[in-house]
Amino acid sequence: MVSHTHNHVNLREQTPQVQHEEMRLSRDWLQKNGFNADVIVYPFGGRDGVTMDIARQYYEAGVYIDNGQRLNATPISTYDLQRVYFNDAPGDTGQVQRCKDKIDEAVLNNSWIIIGMHCHYDAFTPANLIEVIQYAKSKGIEIVTMKRGLELYANVLELPDFVVDAKGTLISNKLGRMQKMISNADNVTPLSSFPVDSFSYRVYNNSAATTAGFPENKAGTLLTFRAVSDDYGYQNYILSATNTKYSRVWINSTLSWTSWEKDTVPTTSPQLSTNIVDIQKMERITHLQQVPTNLFQQAVGVTGMYQRKSCLLHIKHFYFKTTTPAICIQV
Structure with missing residues (x-):
């Protein structure tokens, strides 16, 4: 009743x-x-x-x-x-x-x-x-x-723009959707095993990373993004206590992951040709959007050639404190 x-x-x-x-x-x-x-x-x-x-x-x-x-x-x-x-x-x-x-x-x-x-x-x-x-x-x-x-x-x-659901997933139009993976994932776990329209993460120690087959068999954090369409899925594996990150993407046509590619994050601040005092870099993700093939044109290298690709548009803002008004670089 x-x-x-x-x-x-x-x-x-x-x-x-x-x-x-x-x-x-x-x-x-x-x-x-x-x-x-x-x-x-x-x-x-x-x-x-x-x-x-x-x-x-x-x-x-x-x-x-x-x-x-x-x-x-x-x-x-x-x-x-x-x-x-x-x-x-x-x-x-x-x-x-x-x-x-x-x-x-x-x-x-x-x-x-x-x-x-x-x-x-x-x-x-x-x-x-x-x-x-x-x-x-x-x-x-x-x-x-x-x-x-x-x-x-x-x-x-449940707040106007912030929800934590029954599974503990955080959902927000401003922050996105993030949750911790409950079950272990290994190097060949398909994208379909991860939550849809979410960022999910899981931490692995050395032993678990070796068993799972993750890069260098070292402890790290696995971050997986799965959109509504699996054409945009990707993973990052960040080694513990280092600046080393590995990345790969999901190929939906073959239902498989590409090989891991190593990407070392620089530890020094960028050098700019301007009078900078007390330079500080602060990064924040402000926009994440799927872009279909027919709406996006991506520059390739510095040759001036272009190719049309479907992609995930990931916009970041980098702020630098200078003697003049703040510089904002959008990537």
């Missing part, structure tokens, strides 16, 4: 004052009668930014109601949780197979599947619902309440 507002109104069509009243009265009734007052399902799918902001004041989560047939992967959209419909509309005949397909997808991606239904529709049959439930249990899916689902999948921290 969860909230569906007090009078089953389309919240998006109501004034903020009415939305407050509908959510508050429903929550209070549920609490008074011993039911779960932590979750609201928006009637008719009626919600917008204002509705979700108001819902945050009364509930721990909000569930959307539409036919998008989507799952909830971490980080979840706490006040816009999605559902898969068992019976989407009167006369719906594809309900069982649709739910089975989404159950398989949830298992594959470790997602939270919320199944919605209207038992008063003609297409609703208890036997079909039992078949869906039995299929889910045969796949090892735990059948839970909304409260338990939130315990398993809720974000640990």
Whole structure:
């Protein structure tokens, strides 16, 4: 039992004052009668930014109601949780197979599947619902309440531009997405084994690096980037307590990594032909963007020749403190 507002109104069509009243009265009734007052399902799918902001004041989560047939992967959209419909509309005949397909997808991606239904529709049959439930249990899916689902999948921290999901992954439009790899990866672990749209890292001691086959068999940190498209994947392996870094890229057409290439990071500050006092270099990554082949033209060497390449645009700013206003070099 969860909230569906007090009078089953389309919240998006109501004034903020009415939305407050509908959510508050429903929550209070549920609490008074011993039911779960932590979750609201928006009637008719009626919600917008204002509705979700108001819902945050009364509930721990909000569930959307539409036919998008989507799952909830971490980080979840706490006040816009999605559902898969068992019976989407009167006369719906594809309900069982649709739910089975989404159950398989949830298992594959470790997602939270919320199944919605209207038992008063003609297409609703208890036997079909039992078949869906039995299929889910045969796949090892735990059948839970909304409260338990939130315990398993809720974000640990949720701010306007900073989220830590249930797995401990940090996600931010400004900082990107970074997480620690839980399982070991070795020299031949494919890119598909790493989290999508994320930077992931793992530290190896000498023994683990030797077993894994990483460069020089020495301790270091493996940093992996996997975009939404695997065409942009790459890895860095940085040796511990040194300025030595190895790099390689993922070749999606052959599903394999290129050979490691050594790149020694300079330890001295650059020398500029200007009057510089107390030179300081501070580097910060400010932009990371995938650029398709037809939009990017990359200079090759100093010959003036160009070739069109698909790439990952990695913009850095280097700041130098000088006697004149700061110099900013963008690469």
